[in-house]
Amino acid sequence: MPRSRPAASRPLIDFEAPSHEVAPRLIGVTLLVDGVGGRIVETEAYDREEPASHTFGGQTPRNAVMFGPAGHAYVYRSYGIHWCLNFVCREAGHGAGVLIRAIEPTHGLDRMRRRRGLDDPRLLCAGPGRVGQALAIDAGFNGMALDAPPFELVAAAEGHPPLVVDVGPRIGISKAVELPWRFGEKGSRYLSKPFRR
Template sequence: MSVLVGRHSEPSNSGRQGFWARHPTEVARDLIGWEVYVGGVGGRIVETEAYHQEDPASHSYPGPTPRNAVMFGPAAHLYVYRSYGVHWCMNFVSGAPGEGSAVLIRAIEPRHGLDVMRARRERDDPRALCSGPGKLCQALAITREHDGLRLDAPPFELREGSAGAVVSGPRIGITKAAEKPWRFGEAGSPFLSRPFPRAGRRG
């Protein structure tokens, strides 16, 4: 079991490369419990997925292209892409420059700006507002215009935070390298996009 402790709620210095310049699985796990806000709207990160250039499921696997260029650095920037031509998805770039890695933010627990999120999502239940990468981008009004923006500057704000037990398991909605346990979440959170299997790995 892995319990994240010792973090305090204060604005995070996203330019602090010691945190971001690591393998995306480490960053993805440690982001659970952090808070992300876009224009003051957002909440706690409860689910993430890691992607790396050596991973066949990653957009960076073929190498740099105009679409995925942001993934290759610098870290602590936002990579935004369109999923299936329908939903925007936001990722936090990690790793060393040129590494081609990022963390997909899959779900957050809404905390601030719920009325705004409800209007954008046309949903009332807080559990339905941000329980998936496309849903949370709609709730936070994330679009391709945010691609490449720094995470330590407006409209973004990150706050370090703590989480309960963190569980990992296979990623969702992919066909390549689906066996990798690179999906991370806060155990028992009702705001996950999908529950983790009971046999999910802790730590």
């Protein structure tokens, strides 16, 4: 009698899917970089077909990784200051990804506090630039595979009550504002901004 296949033998997330489908599935998943991180509580989807995406105008040196295979990290510099982390989605050549916007810190709080120069856990990873600083992301992570160290993704534990995902418009963009491609854990105190309705 074959026993059921261990969950670890199957990829945790199918990144070869549209980013607006991958983004909500990432909510509740634990993201660790060198053992530091926590539960993803906020994401945004971006896609080549849509003008808010870095890939909208085609491939450039900066966004080249997003045109590569899914399941890799796309890291970009935001406003000249911050490093932001994305997960590449869809088939190679498409140009789609999910921006990691906020994390509920659970692992390596001390290291995150040192990197951020802050104590309040609610401010450690509440925003894409803050996530980058807390996890010590920089250009060297661009293009790295997400299924190998230093990255680690851990499935969400089944919660009681079960996890509910809020949906809304993306933040900080001026084009394609109508797309409801921001996702977050309902009621989380670790979001970059609350969800309205």
